[in-house]
Amino acid sequence: MTSLSDARDTRARESLTDRYDPSAIEPRWQARWEELGMHKTDLDDASRPKFYLLTMYDYPSGDLHIGHWFTKTPTDAISRFKRMSGYNVFFPVGFDAFGLPAENAAVRSGVHPREWTLRNIDHMRRQLRSMGATWDWSSEVVTCEPEYYRWNQWFFLKFLERGLAYREMAPVDWCPKDQVVLAREQVLGANRVCWRCGTQVIKRDLEQWFFRTTLYADELLTYPELDFPDPIRVMQTNWIARSEGAEIAFPVAEDAHQPGGDEIRVFTTRPDTLFGATFMVLAPEHPLVEKLTHPDRRAEVDAYLLEARRKSEIDRLSTEREKTGVALGSHAINPINGERVPIWIADYVLFGYGTGAIMAVPAHDERDFEFARRFGLPIRQVVAPPVKDEAGGELADAYVSHTQDEVLVNSGEFSGMAAVEGGRRITEALEKQGKGKSAVTYRLRDWLISRQRAWGTPIPVVYCENTPSDGIVPIPEAELPVLLPEDYEARPQGGNPLEFDERFLRTTCPKCGGPARRETDTMDTFVDSAWYWWRYLSPDKEDGPIDQDREQKWCPVDQYVGGAEHAVLHLLYGRWFAKALNDMGLVHEREPWTRLFNQGQILGADGERMSKSRGNVQDPDELVSRYGADSVRLFLMFMGPWDQGGPWSPTGIDGVHRFLRRVWTVVLDPAAREGTDAVGGADATELRRHAHRTLAKVTEDHADFRWNTMISALMELTNHMFRLRGTDAVDTPEWDEAARLLLLMVAPLAPHIAEELWSRRLAARGEDWTSVHVQRWPDFSADLVAQDQIELPIQVNGKLRDVVTVPAGLSEIEVEQIALARDKIKAQIEGHEIVRVIHVPGRLMNVVVRPDK
Numbered sequence: 001m002t003s004l005s006d007a008r009d010t011r012a013r014e015s016l017t018d019r020y021d022p023s024a025i026e027p028r029w030q031a032r033w034e035e036l037g038m039h040k041t042d043l044d045d046a047s048r049p050k051f052y053l054l055t056m057y058d059y060p061s062g063d064l065h066i067g068h069w070f071t072k073t074p075t076d077a078i079s080r081f082k083r084m085s086g087y088n089v090f091f092p093v094g095f096d097a098f099g100l101p102a103e104n105a106a107v108r109s110g111v112h113p114r115e116w117t118l119r120n121i122d123h124m125r126r127q128l129r130s131m132g133a134t135w136d137w138s139s140e141v142v143t144c145e146p147e148y149y150r151w152n153q154w155f156f157l158k159f160l161e162r163g164l165a166y167r168e169m170a171p172v173d174w175c176p177k178d179q180v181v182l183a184r185e186q187v188l189g190a191n192r193v194c195w196r197c198g199t200q201v202i203k204r205d206l207e208q209w210f211f212r213t214t215l216y217a218d219e220l221l222t223y224p225e226l227d228f229p230d231p232i233r234v235m236q237t238n239w240i241a242r243s244e245g246a247e248i249a250f251p252v253a254e255d256a257h258q259p260g261g262d263e264i265r266v267f268t269t270r271p272d273t274l275f276g277a278t279f280m281v282l283a284p285e286h287p288l289v290e291k292l293t294h295p296d297r298r299a300e301v302d303a304y305l306l307e308a309r310r311k312s313e314i315d316r317l318s319t320e321r322e323k324t325g326v327a328l329g330s331h332a333i334n335p336i337n338g339e340r341v342p343i344w345i346a347d348y349v350l351f352g353y354g355t356g357a358i359m360a361v362p363a364h365d366e367r368d369f370e371f372a373r374r375f376g377l378p379i380r381q382v383v384a385p386p387v388k389d390e391a392g393g394e395l396a397d398a399y400v401s402h403t404q405d406e407v408l409v410n411s412g413e414f415s416g417m418a419a420v421e422g423g424r425r426i427t428e429a430l431e432k433q434g435k436g437k438s439a440v441t442y443r444l445r446d447w448l449i450s451r452q453r454a455w456g457t458p459i460p461v462v463y464c465e466n467t468p469s470d471g472i473v474p475i476p477e478a479e480l481p482v483l484l485p486e487d488y489e490a491r492p493q494g495g496n497p498l499e500f501d502e503r504f505l506r507t508t509c510p511k512c513g514g515p516a517r518r519e520t521d522t523m524d525t526f527v528d529s530a531w532y533w534w535r536y537l538s539p540d541k542e543d544g545p546i547d548q549d550r551e552q553k554w555c556p557v558d559q560y561v562g563g564a565e566h567a568v569l570h571l572l573y574g575r576w577f578a579k580a581l582n583d584m585g586l587v588h589e590r591e592p593w594t595r596l597f598n599q600g601q602i603l604g605a606d607g608e609r610m611s612k613s614r615g616n617v618q619d620p621d622e623l624v625s626r627y628g629a630d631s632v633r634l635f636l637m638f639m640g641p642w643d644q645g646g647p648w649s650p651t652g653i654d655g656v657h658r659f660l661r662r663v664w665t666v667v668l669d670p671a672a673r674e675g676t677d678a679v680g681g682a683d684a685t686e687l688r689r690h691a692h693r694t695l696a697k698v699t700e701d702h703a704d705f706r707w708n709t710m711i712s713a714l715m716e717l718t719n720h721m722f723r724l725r726g727t728d729a730v731d732t733p734e735w736d737e738a739a740r741l742l743l744l745m746v747a748p749l750a751p752h753i754a755e756e757l758w759s760r761r762l763a764a765r766g767e768d769w770t771s772v773h774v775q776r777w778p779d780f781s782a783d784l785v786a787q788d789q790i791e792l793p794i795q796v797n798g799k800l801r802d803v804v805t806v807p808a809g810l811s812e813i814e815v816e817q818i819a820l821a822r823d824k825i826k827a828q829i830e831g832h833e834i835v836r837v838i839h840v841p842g843r844l845m846n847v848v849v850r851p852d853k
């Protein structure tokens with residue numbers, strides 16, 4: 001002990017001139033950790049359990065903002081805690097490097113998108129390093145490099161072979177500002193705006209490439225052994241939107257102008273109401289519209305089509321607006337009763353949903369009802385509550401909403417059946433005639449992956465111009481990658497630069513060797529991000545996209561952290577990729593991530609979203625230079641529950657900075673203090689208990705990432721130690737243990753200061769340096785934690801009635817609540833007015849009640 005205390009005297013003297021200065025210690029430790037390769041993961045080490053930790057990789061916009069810190073630094077605390085807990089942690093980093101901003105920058109400044117992107121990545125690498133995080137940079141992937149995107153092309157070819165990729169003419173959502181088509185998932189909100197720029201999208205008919213996401217629709221609705229936040233599950237489920245019903249074919253009726261022979265297919269969730277289908281409505285874009293238009297109706301129909309094109313989907317679906325439509329002058333046959341029903345077009349039916357046609361049942365569907373009323377079409381009630389039917393009550397030709405126990409009426413042989421039964425029987429009857437079948441539909445569409453952009457992965461096919469039968473020819477696998485051109489001519493006037501690049505366009509057909517034209521569409525960048533975590537395991541692998549040995553060992557990802565805004569984009573596509581690659585035998589799991597965490601959002605100090613125009617942006621670089629990375633990390637974790645975020649607070653960050661200074665002081669300078677009573681024994685024991693109680697709490701909080709409460713606990717422990725400075729307690733082994741535990745607990749959260757203090761501690765003891773971050777996470781003593789209970793005698797009117805055991809840290813009110821809820825006490829005080837409660841904390845409680853009258 002003597003030597004330790006001598007050392008402490010020396011240290012205390014030094015510390016007079018040695019204040020906590022993060023700018024001096026943080027870069028030094030970052031360099032040291034890197035030099036030692038401390039965060040490089042041995043992916044083939046099987047001696048420890050693995051833990052694959054992932055944050056959503058970033059788009060290299062050029063600058064890290066505080067939101068990046070809020071995702072990444074708590075995740076780094078997870079990484080450090082897991083390492084200390086004995087796991088072999090893999091925590092990679094990379095860049096989602098293709099995308100539109102680079103092309104827009106090229107238009108503005110004439111710089112090649114690649115140059116712009118790589119420059120930003122360089123800058124962001126430096127900023128990321130300032131966080132002091134444990135990334136394994138040796139596994140970095142940058143998706144705009146051919147080493148990466150060639151594998152997008154490889155997957156594309158494999159998908160094409162298996163029918164998972166296909167090309168089709170389709171009405172698609174087009175952003176007029178970005179001059180690019182969008183996937184359904186990229187059109188946001190009821191007013192249907194572009195996810196990137198907020199411009200309202202329009203519809204265009206274009207030949208496009210799709211991935212068949214719908215193939216896995218059912219499986220995407222199940223989440224076996226998947227710890228996903230509920231909101232994400234709900235959003236995905238609603239997005240996929242499975243509904244059961246029947247697909248029914250209505251033959252087109254033969255007429256003077258109409259040869260017939262076509263049929264209109266509809267999907268309905270209510271086949272039981274088929275007898276009530278008194279007309280049909282097609283979306284204006286339906287391919288049969290042209291053919292089914294009676295010559296007399298032509299002018300009116302054409303005018304309506306023109307009008308419908310101009311409307312957004314939100315306008316079309318609005319319930320406020322009066323329904324519009326035009327009769328085509330043709331009829332269809334209701335397959336269940338042979339009735340002729342008129343065919344209309346109306347813009348409230350959308351082409352991209354279902355089959356683009358509906359059977360209208362005006363008596364039981366509000367929109368159909370409005371439409372029928374407006375145009376004088378027949379309305380026939382076909383379901384009714386059973387009571388009414390028995391009473392033989394008159395049926396309305398009005399709108400009648402569905403009821404739970406309704407039965408079929410007006411439905412021929414099916415009348416009287418319960419709705420579900422009736423629906424099933426009608427479907428069976430149709431099936432016998434080949435006019436229908438039970439069916440399931442989804443709102444989910446196939447993933448539109450074509451982008452008319454030059455800064456993305458070229459789609460590896462050519463169009464043969466030599467042999468017509470060759471058509472679309474895939475590039476042979478051995479010839480991958482199809483490289484992007486090295487120079488780039490920006491097109492401020494719009495359009496895809498690749499379409500104007502003759503050297504890129506002109507090629508030969510792999511089939512016939514004749515001239516061919518390359519596909520100029522590139523892939524949605526969400527293709528890049530749908531599989532990048534597998535590439536992290538072997539970024540340099542040349543003979544395939546994924547190292548399957550490592551995939552077996554390391555996947556699925558154990559913990560994924562990122563924003564909830566990707567709920568039906570990246571988080572759906574990644575799950576789809578896992579299923580597709582699993583079916584191809586490339587990965588062994590069907591879900592890519594085991595546990596997902598969505599962090600909240602950091603707002604400006606004014607409680608508003610941070611934005612330059614509001615002037616409430618917090619620049620992390622500036623905060624780091626002012627407070628140090630440790631304080632910024634700690635404050636982000638302290639400000640509230642991680643999944644909620646909250647407003648920035650300038651006083652809050654001052655507070656955590658003061659806390660770290662206090663940690664510095666209690667560890668380095670415990671003796672210096674305006675002298676006080678020499679205590680010792682009892683205080684040291686209490687400190688030891690407090691340290692173990694804190695350790696128990698912090699360990700528990702790590703399981704659910706409750707950073708704020710664990711930091712509060714650490715602050716309390718530090719304050720406790722601060723109060724004991726200068727007393728005899730600081731010379732005890734208990735103090736020494738508390739200081740050691742404090743540093744180990746601070747290490748995952750504020751890694752630099754913990755490392756600095758740890759190294760000084762070792763030096764003071766003459767021990768060799770080993771990093772605090774490779775220490776084993778300490779075990780708390782259950783005894784010390786358990787002993788921390790108080791036995792409290794409870795009296796009623798001065799008479800002992802019960803003894804209750806309560807945890808030491810509870811507030812007086814909490815203890816009172818517990819005491820008054822005890823059965824023995826309740827029995828004594830029931831029916832009496834409590835006059836007052838005398839509570840001597842830790843000693844006694846006396847409940848004074850008014851005695852019986």
Ligand SMILES: [Zn+2]
Binds near residue numbers: 175178196197199
């Ligand atoms: Zn846009």
Ligand SMILES: [Zn+2]
Binds near residue numbers: 465511
């Ligand atoms: Zn050819």
